[in-house]
Amino acid sequence: MTNESQRDSDNGSGEQPEPRPIDWTDPDTFAQALDQVETKEKGNYFEDFSEGDLLEHDPGLTLTRWGNESWMSQTLNHDPAYWRVDAAAERGFDEPPIHPDYLTAATLGITVEDLSEKGGYFLGRTDVRFPGTPVYAGTELHVESEVVSTATSSSRPEFGIVTWRTRGTDAETGDVLCSYERTNMIPRREPVATDGGSTTAADAEENGGDGPTLPETFVTPAGGYFEDFVDALETAEGDDENAAVAYRHERGRTQDDVTVASLPLATLNTAKQHHNIDVMADSPSGDIVTYGDVTRSTALGHARSDEQTWREVGFDDEQFHTFVAAGDTVYAFTRVLDAEDDAATDAAGTVRFEHIAFNQDDEPVYSGTRTAEIQKRTA
Numbered sequence: 001m002t003n004e005s006q007r008d009s010d011n012g013s014g015e016q017p018e019p020r021p022i023d024w025t026d027p028d029t030f031a032q033a034l035d036q037v038e039t040k041e042k043g044n045y046f047e048d049f050s051e052g053d054l055l056e057h058d059p060g061l062t063l064t065r066w067g068n069e070s071w072m073s074q075t076l077n078h079d080p081a082y083w084r085v086d087a088a089a090e091r092g093f094d095e096p097p098i099h100p101d102y103l104t105a106a107t108l109g110i111t112v113e114d115l116s117e118k119g120g121y122f123l124g125r126t127d128v129r130f131p132g133t134p135v136y137a138g139t140e141l142h143v144e145s146e147v148v149s150t151a152t153s154s155s156r157p158e159f160g161i162v163t164w165r166t167r168g169t170d171a172e173t174g175d176v177l178c179s180y181e182r183t184n185m186i187p188r189r190e191p192v193a194t195d196g197g198s199t200t201a202a203d204a205e206e207n208g209g210d211g212p213t214l215p216e217t218f219v220t221p222a223g224g225y226f227e228d229f230v231d232a233l234e235t236a237e238g239d240d241e242n243a244a245v246a247y248r249h250e251r252g253r254t255q256d257d258v259t260v261a262s263l264p265l266a267t268l269n270t271a272k273q274h275h276n277i278d279v280m281a282d283s284p285s286g287d288i289v290t291y292g293d294v295t296r297s298t299a300l301g302h303a304r305s306d307e308q309t310w311r312e313v314g315f316d317d318e319q320f321h322t323f324v325a326a327g328d329t330v331y332a333f334t335r336v337l338d339a340e341d342d343a344a345t346d347a348a349g350t351v352r353f354e355h356i357a358f359n360q361d362d363e364p365v366y367s368g369t370r371t372a373e374i375q376k377r378t379a
């Protein structure tokens with residue numbers, strides 16, 4: 001007769017039982033496995049960048065009408081030359097071209113995996129130029145970046161600051177289509193000792209003490225043509241230099257899943273800041289944030305809706321001051337800096353603007369200068 005314990009251990013056959021298979025999906029077992037395995041990491045830490053390094057960014061991206069239209073519609077950019085064949089022809093284009101904003105965002109998006117996927121924040125960009133425009137749908141972008149400088153952040157020991165020069169070229173012809181210099185805060189593998197970035201009394205004095213006073217008068221251009229900007233600047237200058245040409249735009253765009261996560265992913269921007277809420281909960285922003293280029297394009301879209309843009313020439317001194325997250329609304333403010341009748345076409349003049357994007361609490365989130373050719377009323 002077989003007893004109970006014998007039956008349990010060998011099933012009465014005398015052989016050892018098969019070991020119980022591991023249930024990898026048991027929560028405790030799986031948590032233990034996650035703890036013990038190595039993570040195949042993506043992206044680079046601050047220590048991985050050295051001045052002069054050249055990085056060629058895979059996989060490249062073919063600029064499509066869909067990508068352009070998604071970007072431009074969601075950021076409220078409705079310049080008819082980028083939407084309608086007849087309006088494009090009037091501007092001298094063969095067909096509605098790829099907009100410089102989408103070209104810039106796509107050129108940057110492709111670089112993220114190599115440059116900033118580790119979780120750095122986009123701080124600023126300058127010298128954004130488009131030597132090869134117009135660019136048409138179907139063009140394949142090839143993008144490469146060179147490390148211009150690396151620096152310690154005195155205020156944030158867990159980050160360093162890296163600046164790259166990036167060039168997006170036509171993969172077929174090698175023509176440079178978009179180039180710029182960009183600076184990000186990039187996580188360090190190992191934090192370093194810093195001075196904490198404390199502000200001294202001398203710094204405060206240098207920053208203006210009580211702060212500068214605003215002009216007494218703000219002049220708003222009567223319309224959106226080149227002559228309207230010239231007239232407004234003349235009116236402000238006639239006012240004993242105590243006036244500025246500055247105004248706000250009415251439209252706002254509340255950030256949602258499309259602007260925060262979908263638009264950056266459509267440019268192959270893999271920054272976790274835009275699509276991984278889990279990781280971002282433990283970061284300076286505490287949440288996923290809008291891609292800087294979405295914030296900027298949205299503010300520029302608001303500004304362009306109040307002007308007759310002919311052509312974008314370039315952007316400088318762009319800075320991202322604070323985070324924009326889902327639920328925040330992006331508004332825009334414009335200051336007109338100068339206007340010159342020196343555009344590449346008689347149909348337009350050149351205007352230099354400062355644009356400030358701000359949120360529902362009136363906090364600046366982006367600022368930058370923009371040079372654009374603006375259509376003449378008399379053309």
Ligand SMILES: C/C(=C\C(=O)SCCNC(=O)CCNC(=O)[C@H](O)C(C)(C)COP(=O)(O)OP(=O)(O)OC[C@H]1O[C@@H](n2cnc3c(N)ncnc32)[C@H](O)[C@@H]1OP(=O)(O)O)C(=O)O
Nearest residue numbers: 116121122123124153154155183271291292320321322323
């Ligand atoms: C693309 C892409 C990612 C994105 O699009 S992320 C979304 C866009 N960017 C943001 O939302 C960042 C907005 N900025 C902030 O919220 C704050 O600047 C931030 C990152 C929290 C840091 O704030 P802090 O108050 O701690 O410090 P500062 O703003 O003074 O800056 C930290 C250090 O960086 C230096 N710095 C700032 N701007 C520039 C610049 N344009 N060029 C060079 N250096 C800059 C600043 O001087 C500070 O240096 P310290 O030595 O004093 O630490 C993607 O993945 O690429």
